[in-house]
Amino acid sequence: MNPALAELHDKARAVLDPVHYDFFAGGVGDEVVLAENEAAFRSLALLPRVLRGGKIGTDFPVLISPTAFHKLAHPDGELATARAADGTVVVSSMASTVPIADVVAAATGPVWFQLYVQPDMAVTEELVRRAERAGCAALVVTADSPVFGRHRRDIEHGFHDLPAGLAAENMRDLAGVAGPRDIAMSADVSWEHIGRLRGMTSLPVWVKGVLHPADAVLAVEHGVAGIVVSNHGGRQLDLVPASLDALPAVADAVAGRVPVVLDGGVRSGGDIAIALALGATAVGIGRPVLWGLAADGEAGVRRVLDVLRDEFLHVLTMCGGVLSRDMVVHRGFRC
Ligand SMILES: Cc1cc2nc3c(=O)[nH]c(=O)nc-3n(C[C@H](O)[C@H](O)[C@H](O)COP(=O)(O)O)c2cc1C
Ligand SMILES: O=C(O)C(=O)c1ccccc1
Secondary structure, rough: OOOHHHHHHHHHHOOOHHHHHHHHOOOOOHHHHHHHHHHHHEEEEEEOOOOOOOOOOOOEEEEOOOOHHHHOOOOOHHHHHHHHHHOOOOEEEOOOOOHHHHHHHHOOOOOEEOOOOOOOHHHHHHHHHHHHHHOEEEEEEEOOOOOOOOOOHHHHHHOOOOOOOOOOHOOOOOOOOOOOOOOOOOOOOHHHHHHHHHHOOOOOOEEEOOHHHHHHHHHOOOOEEEEEOOOOOOOOOOOOHHHHHHHHHHHHHHHOOOOOOEEEOOOHHHHHHHHHHEEEEEEEOHHHHHHHHHHHHHHHHHHHHHHHHHHHHHHHOOOOOOHHHHEEEHHHHHO
């Protein structure tokens, strides 16, 4: 790993309350998927294309994936993350410890709102209105969470609630919601809700947490603006493949009709390149952002993005400025 990112992770581990470190770092069950997300990148190699000349584009195909409770990492919380993004899309968690309006106000680039559809559609609609009024540019509906994941580290620590003074600020003052900690996950959420959301708002609606290619097709048929191939960073079902391993079939099923973002285990510019070669339009970054935030607030998150940008451009240049599926092979592959 890039030593700057390793250092930020080490510092985050050193400064965070161990219970909060484990909340951020942990996964579901035996954490097989958590480990596999990173290992999947390590199992692949790139065959660069050479002698292609010309200028290499400088697009940075990265989004900040939604993660809950940034004030557990740093007192500035999501405000620091938003400031650091500097044009990179921030997907702001519905479970943020700063209200969405303040996140958008702190950001200089686009902010998208991540939504868990609430069983009471009036509550869901009010959350959508809050995102609209704040100036969010898209909704990202998380589809991989019909129930909370069973995070063994949290269970062992007895961590189920935010410390006094912190709350899921977007959940305040909602009729029918018990309080600002009360986020429901519901197994009743269905594709029909995607249609209802699209009818409710003119914001583009993305779906996050797709692994099966048939669901990617359904998402396109239901008019989504884009798909996030994700296993929630190994935090929902510890039986699924690495999100990278699910990507090619989803990309094939989508066939370019909508953008496909990949998140889970992206830790370097090389990982970004591999995901793009396998069909991703962009990648999402989860935990590394939290490590930067915990280690050094806004500056730490900036550093994470700067390192990834620099590494990605370097790798892309090494690859002749192109990334395609034929350039990816398994390590140990022999002709
Ligand atoms: C601490 C933590 C909190 C998360 N909270 C949310 C959330 O509120 N909503 C959501 O859709 N995904 C959430 N995720 C999943 C991330 O959006 C993303 O899918 C995952 O972290 C990507 O994997 P990575 O951490 O390996 O980069 C969370 C992940 C972590 C680690
Ligand atoms: O921990 C998570 O992965 C997550 O998605 C979440 C959602 C709501 C509240 C806290 C965490």
